[in-house]
Amino acid sequence: LSALLVRQLAVIGCGLIGGSFALALKRRAVVGRVLGYSPSAGSVQAAQRIGAIDMGADSIAAAARGADLVLLAVPVAATASVLSELRPAAAAGALLIDVGSTKADVAAAAIAVLGENAARFVPCHPIAGKASAGVQHAEATLFDGRTVAITPLDANQIDELDRARAIWESTGAQVRTMNAATHDAAMAAVSHLPHLIAFAYMQGLLAQDDAADVLALAGPGFRDFSRIAAGDPVLWRDVLLTNRAEVLRRLQHFRSALQQAEALIAAGDAAALQALIAECAEARAAWPAGSR
Amino acid sequence: LSALLVRQLAVIGCGLIGGSFALALKRRAVVGRVLGYSPSAGSVQAAQRIGAIDMGADSIAAAARGADLVLLAVPVAATASVLSELRPAAAAGALLIDVGSTKADVAAAAIAVLGENAARFVPCHPIAGKASAGVQHAEATLFDGRTVAITPLDANQIDELDRARAIWESTGAQVRTMNAATHDAAMAAVSHLPHLIAFAYMQGLLAQDDAADVLALAGPGFRDFSRIAAGDPVLWRDVLLTNRAEVLRRLQHFRSALQQAEALIAAGDAAALQALIAECAEARAAWPAGSR
Numbered sequence: 001l002s003a004l005l006v007r008q009l010a011v012i013g014c015g016l017i018g019g020s021f022a023l024a025l026k027r028r029a030v031v032g033r034v035l036g037y038s039p040s041a042g043s044v045q046a047a048q049r050i051g052a053i054d055m056g057a058d059s060i061a062a063a064a065r066g067a068d069l070v071l072l073a074v075p076v077a078a079t080a081s082v083l084s085e086l087r088p089a090a091a092a093g094a095l096l097i098d099v100g101s102t103k104a105d106v107a108a109a110a111i112a113v114l115g116e117n118a119a120r121f122v123p124c125h126p127i128a129g130k131a132s133a134g135v136q137h138a139e140a141t142l143f144d145g146r147t148v149a150i151t152p153l154d155a156n157q158i159d160e161l162d163r164a165r166a167i168w169e170s171t172g173a174q175v176r177t178m179n180a181a182t183h184d185a186a187m188a189a190v191s192h193l194p195h196l197i198a199f200a201y202m203q204g205l206l207a208q209d210d211a212a213d214v215l216a217l218a219g220p221g222f223r224d225f226s227r228i229a230a231g232d233p234v235l236w237r238d239v240l241l242t243n244r245a246e247v248l249r250r251l252q253h254f255r256s257a258l259q260q261a262e263a264l265i266a267a268g269d270a271a272a273l274q275a276l277i278a279e280c281a282e283a284r285a286a287w288p289a290g291s292r
Numbered sequence: 293l294s295a296l297l298v299r300q301l302a303v304i305g306c307g308l309i310g311g312s313f314a315l316a317l318k319r320r321a322v323v324g325r326v327l328g329y330s331p332s333a334g335s336v337q338a339a340q341r342i343g344a345i346d347m348g349a350d351s352i353a354a355a356a357r358g359a360d361l362v363l364l365a366v367p368v369a370a371t372a373s374v375l376s377e378l379r380p381a382a383a384a385g386a387l388l389i390d391v392g393s394t395k396a397d398v399a400a401a402a403i404a405v406l407g408e409n410a411a412r413f414v415p416c417h418p419i420a421g422k423a424s425a426g427v428q429h430a431e432a433t434l435f436d437g438r439t440v441a442i443t444p445l446d447a448n449q450i451d452e453l454d455r456a457r458a459i460w461e462s463t464g465a466q467v468r469t470m471n472a473a474t475h476d477a478a479m480a481a482v483s484h485l486p487h488l489i490a491f492a493y494m495q496g497l498l499a500q501d502d503a504a505d506v507l508a509l510a511g512p513g514f515r516d517f518s519r520i521a522a523g524d525p526v527l528w529r530d531v532l533l534t535n536r537a538e539v540l541r542r543l544q545h546f547r548s549a550l551q552q553a554e555a556l557i558a559a560g561d562a563a564a565l566q567a568l569i570a571e572c573a574e575a576r577a578a579w580p581a582g583s584r
Contacts, residue, residue: 127511132577146511176509183509189497190510194517196553197489202572203549204542205481215579217468217475218482219419219438223579224516225486230577233570237562244557250496251554257495261488262543265536270529277525280494284522285424287507287515 005030005170010067012060012082014038014047015232017099017126018073019138022052024171027140037063047135061089069167072098077238080109083121087114096121097164101187101235102242103151103180110153119155122164124148125183126173127191133232144172151180188246193254195236196247198229297322297462302359304352304374306330306339307524309391309418310365311430314344316463319432329355339427353381361459364390369530372401375413379406388413389456393479393527394534395443395472402445411447414456416440417475418465419483425524436464443472480538485546487528488539490521 006025011018014036025031036053037060038044044056057063064070064086072082079098090096100106103123110121128146130137148168152161165175205211240247264273298317303310306328317323328345329352330336336348349355356362356378364374371390382388392398395415402413420438422429440460444453457467497503532539556565 127509129512147509149509182505185502186506186509189500189502189506190514194493194513196557197493197550198517199569199572200550200553201486201489201546202576203553203568204545204547206571206575207545207549208481208542210477210481211575213474214478214481215575217419217439217441217478218579220421221486221520222482224519225490226576226579227516228513229572229575231569231573233566233573236569237566240557240565241560241562244560248554248558250500251550253496253499254493255496257499258489258492258543258547261492261495262540265488265532266540268533268536270533273532274525274529276495277491277523277528279498280491280521281523281525283498283503283507284494284518287510287518 003030004032005167006069007032008067008069009034010057010063010070010086011036011047011053011073012063012070012086013073014043014053014135015073016130016133016135016137016142017128018071019047019050019052019135020128020140020142021071021073021099021126021171022047023050023138023140024143025167026051028170030170035063035067043135047138050135050138052135052138060085064090064094066091068094070094070096072096072100075232075235075238076100076102076106076242079106080113083110083113087117094120095160095163097124097167099124099126101125101191101239103149103183105242107151107153107180111155118153119157119160121153122156122160123151123153123180124164124168125151125187126168126171128173131227131230133230133235141172143168146173148173148175149183150175150177151183152177184243185246188243188250192239192243192247193250195228195231196240196251197254198226199236202226202229295322296324297459298361299324300359300361301326302349302355302362302378303328303339303345303365304355304362304378305365306335306345306427307365308422308425308427308429308434309420310363311339311342311344311427312420312432312434313363313365313391313418313463314339315342315430315432316435317459318343320462322462327355327359335427339430342427342430344427344430352377356382356386358383360386362386362388364388364392367524367527367530368392368394368398368534371398372405375402375405379409386412387452387455389416389459391416391418393417393483393531395441395475397534399443399445399472403447410445411449411452413445414448414452415443415445415472416456416460417443417479418460418463420465423519423522425522425527433464435460438465440465440467441475442467442469443475444469476535477538480535480542484531484535484539485542487520487523488532488543489546490518491528494518494521
């Protein structure tokens with residue numbers, strides 16, 4: 001009835017994002033068969049159980065064989081090894097896309113592994129997520145209204161870029177094209193640093209004797225603020241290390257602002273503290289949260 | 293049809309919490325008439341428009357006159373002055389409760405102002421909130437399933453405490469009784485420090501040249517992490533200053549944890565960084581968010 005955008009999809013990495021991507025394409029009936037691979041057999045089974053994939057594969061190569069679209073949904077540091085494994089198996093015309101939270105390193109890995117065939121790889125980052133990792137939490141609606149950043153390689157041609165855009169739009173997302181460095185710098189500020197802060201906040205809390213007691217009194221503010229501290233450890237380890245220069249640079253701005261606020265509190269400077277909070281509150285209220 | 297828990301309620305401070313409290317009691321039809329007072333005439337009108345209050349009052353005393361329950365829903369630093377104004381007007385048998393985020397200072401203010409009549413004042417803190425301040429965001433369901441901490445004064449008798457408990461339970465909340473110091477220490481850890489961090493994070497972001505550009509790429513992680521940065525400036529100024537000793541003490545734990553994480557990132561210590569994140573993620577996942 002509807003033309004298939006993707007005849008056969010290979011999902012490499014059956015987690016929250018990989019599973020949600022497959023479900024989103026299936027929801028619009030724009031994908032034929034979906035094969036999935038994960039190092040964890042349990043994840044593959046779970047992906048099959050929720051209907052994200054039609055069939056599990058025993059290896060990356062087996063999943064990629066015959067696919068016209070391969071989605072890499074793995075921690076960014078695994079990009080090069082996954083591309084090496086699938087390169088001999090993937091059809092020459094297959095489009096390869098990823099979902100990594102950092103893009104300069106993913107581009108470098110693709111160029112290093114694929115060489116003159118790098119044009120077929122389009123680096124992508126869907127800015128979407130939820131509290132819980134794992135394919136069991138996958139949702140067909142995860143990308144609805146979300147931004148997907150596409151950071152083209154120099155080698156990418158208009159055909160691959162248009163196809164990648166059409167595929168992401170069919171998941172319900174809006175595509176923005178930008179360069180990888182701009183993407184990584186922005187993500188350091190609005191995603192990677194918040195994760196680092198949330199991890200440190202939880203660590204600091206757990207280091208205190210009364211952690212269990214105080215957690216029992218935590219309310220909705222804590223719930224939202226600390227949600228991202230439940231992120232996948234391997235994924236976030238990779239992101240923080242990969243983008244470390246930008247993350248550490250942005251951290252200095254946060255540290256300065258924290259010291260300034262601390263000084264105002266210690267000095268009891270009510271007027272300046274109120275002004276500082278008011279500036280934050282206005283900026284946060286002006287952020288168009290509703291559309292995200 | 294149902295016995296009225298509260299014949300006449302005075303809401304002093306027509307904001308998110310005051311308005312939601314009145315709406316919650318009205319939802320269960322356990323309150324007769326509701327009078328409201330706010331320094332801002334606009335807030336009183338908005339409270340009336342959404343049906344939280346039946347009538348505006350020109351002064352705190354006018355609102356309190358004839359009430360059998362007076363709710364103080366004002367920034368904590370205003371507690372003493374509000375109690376001074378309503379003391380001559382409130383009926384001898386009227387119960388006075390508050391909703392302040394810090395309790396030791398509120399208890400001290402009540403004892404200082406009410407003296408031997410302090411028994412009628414029961415310090416309360418509903419651990420509930422939402423992204424947006426202001427009575428226009430009030431909801432009858434705001435307290436459903438939330439914890440309300442009651443931190444009794446030495447002077448409180450079982451009658452007042454039982455009545456305060458019954459009233460809060462009728463809003464849908466669950467009551468926990470504890471001492472004020474324990475409450476304030478716990479709130480410093482799970483609420484006040486997160487707010488301080490979120491304010492500093494937003495300040496640090498706004499100090500950067502590309503703030504507008506990076507905010508345009510922010511996604512759901514940013515949305516949740518920074519939600520509390522939109523808190524009411526006067527309210528949070530008061531909380532941070534009132535509870536400053538505990539907040540600054542808890543801040544040191546956060547700072548240590550942040551330095552530790554930063555050192556691991558700078559050193560590229562992938563194994564230790566992953567272990568640190570895994571510990572956070574497990575603790576956060578074990579927190580019973582669903583019930584809050």
